[in-house]
Amino acid sequence: MNTTYDPTAxxxxxxxxxQETGIYEVxxxxxxxxxxxxxxxxxxxxxxxxxxxxxAFTGADIHGRYQAMxxxxxxxxxGFDAFGIHSENFAIKRGIHPKTLIAGNVRxxxxxxxxxxxxxxxxxxxxxxxxxxxxxxxxxxxxxxKAGLAQRRKAPVxxxxxxxxxxxxxxxxxxxxxxxxxxxxQRELEQWFFDITRYADRLLDNLDHLDWSDVIKTAxxxxxxxxxxxxxxxxxxxxxxxxxxxxxxxxxxxxxxTFLVLAPEHPLVGDLKTPETEAEVEAxxxxxxxxxxxxxxxxxxxxxVFTGGYAVNPFNGKQIPIYIADYVLYGYGTGAIMAVxxxxxxxxxxxxxYGLPIVRVVAGPDGDRSTLTAAYxxxxxxxxxxxxxxxxxxxAKEAAIRLAxxxxxxxxxxxxxxxxxxxxxxxxxxxxxxxVYCDRCGTVGVPEEELPVLLPDVQDxxxxxxxxxxxxxxxxxxxxxCPSCHGPARRExxxxxxxxDSAWYFLRYPSSHDEEHAFDxxxxxxxxxxxxxxxxxxxxxxxxxxxxxxxxxLHDLGYLDFEEPFERFRAHxxxxxxxxxxxxxxxxxxxxxxxxxxxxxxTLRSYLMFMGPYEEGGDFSDQGIEGIYRFLNRxxxxxxxNAGQSASAASPDVVRLRHQTIRxxxxxxxxxxxxxxxxxxxxxxNGLQRASSVAREDLQTLVLLLAPxxxxxxxxxxxxxxQSYSVHQAAWPTYDADVLVAKTVTLVVQVDGxxxxxxxxxxGLDEAAVRxxxxxxxxxxxxxxxxxxxxxxxxxDRLLSIVTR
RNA sequence: GCGGGCGUGGCGGAAUGGUAGACGCGUGGGACUUAGAAUCCCAUGGGGACACCCGUGAGAGUUCGAAUCUCUCCGCCCGCACCA
Numbered sequence: 100m101n102t103t104y105d106p107t108a109x110x111x112x113x114x115x116x117x118q119e120t121g122i123y124e125v126x127x128x129x130x131x132x133x134x135x136x137x138x139x140x141x142x143x144x145x146x147x148x149x150x151x152x153x154x155a156f157t158g159a160d161i162h163g164r165y166q167a168m169x170x171x172x173x174x175x176x177x178g179f180d181a182f183g184i185h186s187e188n189f190a191i192k193r194g195i196h197p198k199t200l201i202a203g204n205v206r207x208x209x210x211x212x213x214x215x216x217x218x219x220x221x222x223x224x225x226x227x228x229x230x231x232x233x234x235x236x237x238x239x240x241x242x243x244x245k246a247g248l249a250q251r252r253k254a255p256v257x258x259x260x261x262x263x264x265x266x267x268x269x270x271x272x273x274x275x276x277x278x279x280x281x282x283x284x285q286r287e288l289e290q291w292f293f294d295i296t297r298y299a300d301r302l303l304d305n306l307d308h309l310d311w312s313d314v315i316k317t318a319x320x321x322x323x324x325x326x327x328x329x330x331x332x333x334x335x336x337x338x339x340x341x342x343x344x345x346x347x348x349x350x351x352x353x354x355x356x357t358f359l360v361l362a363p364e365h366p367l368v369g370d371l372k373t374p375e376t377e378a379e380v381e382a383x384x385x386x387x388x389x390x391x392x393x394x395x396x397x398x399x400x401x402x403x404v405f406t407g408g409y410a411v412n413p414f415n416g417k418q419i420p421i422y423i424a425d426y427v428l429y430g431y432g433t434g435a436i437m438a439v440x441x442x443x444x445x446x447x448x449x450x451x452x453y454g455l456p457i458v459r460v461v462a463g464p465d466g467d468r469s470t471l472t473a474a475y476x477x478x479x480x481x482x483x484x485x486x487x488x489x490x491x492x493x494x495a496k497e498a499a500i501r502l503a504x505x506x507x508x509x510x511x512x513x514x515x516x517x518x519x520x521x522x523x524x525x526x527x528x529x530x531x532x533x534x535v536y537c538d539r540c541g542t543v544g545v546p547e548e549e550l551p552v553l554l555p556d557v558q559d560x561x562x563x564x565x566x567x568x569x570x571x572x573x574x575x576x577x578x579x580x581c582p583s584c585h586g587p588a589r590r591e592x593x594x595x596x597x598x599x600d601s602a603w604y605f606l607r608y609p610s611s612h613d614e615e616h617a618f619d620x621x622x623x624x625x626x627x628x629x630x631x632x633x634x635x636x637x638x639x640x641x642x643x644x645x646x647x648x649x650x651x652x653l654h655d656l657g658y659l660d661f662e663e664p665f666e667r668f669r670a671h672x673x674x675x676x677x678x679x680x681x682x683x684x685x686x687x688x689x690x691x692x693x694x695x696x697x698x699x700x701x702t703l704r705s706y707l708m709f710m711g712p713y714e715e716g717g718d719f720s721d722q723g724i725e726g727i728y729r730f731l732n733r734x735x736x737x738x739x740x741n742a743g744q745s746a747s748a749a750s751p752d753v754v755r756l757r758h759q760t761i762r763x764x765x766x767x768x769x770x771x772x773x774x775x776x777x778x779x780x781x782x783x784x785n786g787l788q789r790a791s792s793v794a795r796e797d798l799q800t801l802v803l804l805l806a807p808x809x810x811x812x813x814x815x816x817x818x819x820x821x822q823s824y825s826v827h828q829a830a831w832p833t834y835d836a837d838v839l840v841a842k843t844v845t846l847v848v849q850v851d852g853x854x855x856x857x858x859x860x861x862x863g864l865d866e867a868a869v870r871x872x873x874x875x876x877x878x879x880x881x882x883x884x885x886x887x888x889x890x891x892x893x894x895x896d897r898l899l900s901i902v903t904r
Numbered sequence: 905g906c907g908g909g910c911g912u913g914g915c916g917g918a919a920u921g922g923u924a925g926a927c928g929c930g931u932g933g934g935a936c937u938u939a940g941a942a943u944c945c946c947a948u949g950g951g952g953a954c955a956c957c958c959g960u961g962a963g964a965g966u967u968c969g970a971a972u973c974u975c976u977c978c979g980c981c982c983g984c985a986c987c988a
């Protein structure tokens with residue numbers, strides 16, 4: 100008998116059997132206990148599956164396998180997110196058409212995912228680049244267009260000079276392009292937007308009820324960035340009919356507003372300048388336009404110039420000067436602020452630099468009214484504020500808003516950090532936006548029956564940087580007829596953002612073969628919302644926010660009966676190596692293929708899960724993986740050696756250990772604490788190896804509990820134990836709480852908080868008996884002063900604490 | 905600057921108010937072997953006058969009892985960042 104553990108042979112054998120028997124496919128229409136187990140589908144890069152993907156998918160797959168053994172009909176689909184700038188840029192670099200490139204990458208990814216041993220329902224795989232898929236991406240665009248949620252308008256937008264396209268706000272990271280790290284500039288362009296800001300309140304408020312990792316909820320709350328305050332109008336001195344609107348969260352400090360500041364791009368700047376200031380103002384505006392976003396934001400030193408104009412502070416009637424400065428952002432609020440240097444640090448800096456008056460209008464705690472040496476930004480009591488004097492900040496805010504509304508100089512207002520979603524891209528590799536421009540009929544949506552608008556198969560797909568997509572250079576694509584009047588018309592040549600493709604893929608999985616609908620109403624009702632979604636934190640405000648928005652909008656349009664797509668979302672951690680992030684430049688990237696070859700998928704899966712808590716990630720060590728490999732070897736040999744034995748009765752200790760292990764592993768797997776689940780299995784194995792005899796049931800339990808982690812090895816051992824195929828369809832073991840109760844316990848005795856004795860006692864003793872036992876111990880008595888009065892704290896079966904003080 | 909997380913042996917980590925360091929790596933010793941590999945067994949936080957003391961980033965506090973709760977400080981990681 101060959102008893103060597105040969106992962107390569109075992110894994111190949113069972114992968115083939117799983118495929119032949121289709122055990123991971125689900126009868127979607129008739130499933131009794133549907134459980135939708137989702138993970139973030141990958142971007143099929145040329146480098147192949149990253150170990151980060153392996154980590155993410157393994158953790159989610161273990162969850163799916165566990166749910167299946169709990170009797171759920173688990174649907175665990177997989178797909179490929181293959182449109183977008185990343186693969187397009189790579190294709191340009193290599194001079195290979197992205198279509199060719201992606202096909203090869205997808206093939207490679209599928210092989211690797213199969214080697215990983217995931218329980219994927221491959222018959223429902225989707226590829227976002229498939230016309231049968233993006234046809235429905237275009238369909239969603241059209242529904243939004245018809246509902247007025249998709250609009251084309253001119254706006255200042257982020258422009259990546261290297262990718263030669265616009266970017267959504269979420270794709271600009273500290274002033275740089277998310278994809279290529281180039282510095283992003285601003286351009287005023289006509290673009291397509293999805294009006295996600297209309298949903299800002301719902302996107303924010305729904306978070307309270309979602310079972311999601313807190314990190315993600317916090318990130319979304321911050322990104323949406325709702326703030327409540329007022330919009331106030333300051334009339335111009337020169338022309339009382341004109342006013343500057345400002346947004347403030349502190350209307351209570353309006354009496355302290357000693358000047359106004361406009362963003363350099365503000366439309367009223369032209370009206371304000373005087374012959375004396377004109378040259379300086381124009382120079383500043385020009386300079387601001389040239390500076391990159393990063394430069395403007397980076398420097399803490401504030402710059403600005405006086406426009407020459409004055410406004411009236413409507414609260415105290417004083418004339419105050421109007422400045423322009425680039426610390427005020429055109430894109431936020433109204434692009435203008437009332438500067439309250441006494442109570443805002445930025446305004447304080449600016450006022451100090453340009454010698455502007457600083458007035459205190461909020462007294463600090465204990466009525467502190469001293470002269471300010473720095474901005475006082477906390478709350479307090481209003482002073483020097485006319486009718487608001489003596490009111491605490493919160494009340495003064497309300498009073499100020501009321502007063503503004505009564506006098507018609509402003510109103511309550513709420514604003515958001517969230518911007519509308521810019522979805523058009525001047526690129527080739529994406530779904531064409533299904534719109535036609537007609538001189539007579541205007542902007543017309545492509546009729547649904549004409550979808551998909553196919554992406555033409557062309558040789559030259561390199562972006563030109565003219566602000567137009569490469570598609571604009573293809574007359575056969577551009578020239579068309581108007582669907583409405585049949586006259587000559589031009590197609591939209593921009594493609595949609597890659598994040599639109601991935602904002603609905605999980606709706607498509609169950610309906611992947613449906614040619615009539617984007618998603619079948621019955622299947623969708625049965626399978627959605629998703630039961631469990633696991634993915635990376637990096638998508639906290641990109642994918643996860645867009646997805647929620649798309650579902651909410653589809654719900655409002657009557658296509659979905661839920662508004663939140665993911666009931667439960669868990670963010671997994673990040674794998675590092677040697678304490679630092681893996682990157683090509685550091686040369687510390689783990690190539691999964693190497694480890695599949697050397698140890699097998701079961702070992703790599705288990706090791707990745709053993710490195711640390713799944714939600715926190717871990718440190719990959721080439722030596723550490725040996726420990727898991729040894730563990731699986733020991734499991735293999737123990738089971739093989741004892742498989743033939745009859746179901747002999749095991750010792751009570753082993754029985755209790757078995758039940759304890761079932762409980763620990765079950766609870767840990769439920770809580771994604773895979774590292775401690777494996778530790779419990781190791782302890783169990785150690786216990787079985789030490790035991791004089793091992794019963795059949797002990798081995799079966801070991802195999803069942805290990806099955807989600809090491810699916811191939813356990814399948815092999817399940818067969819060796821004479822059980823019927825498949826271990827992955829067997830029932831998860833249960834434990835008996837009565838068996839867990841130990842007959843003897845180790846009871847710890849503390850004297851004044853220090854551990855002095857461990858007593859082996861029968862379980863369930865009352866306090867009097869425990870005291871008696873403790874006071875008989877020399878180790879305890881030694882620390883008890885003569886004649887001291889003693890106090891006792893008793894924790895049954897755990898501890899007795901004796902206090903002498 | 906704001907928000908979130910983290911800080912425990914040589915290393916990854918366990919313990920979320922009750923035996924600090926489970927489990928694994930590494931290391932030392934032993935068994936088996938002609939030898940090695942593999943495997944198995946024992947030991948492994950520091951100190952020590954060995955029936956003890958110290959120890960969870962630092963300091964204080966609450967408690968019979970704190971890695972765990974509270975406050976202050978230091979350090980690291982992640983997200984956002986002149987958001988009015």
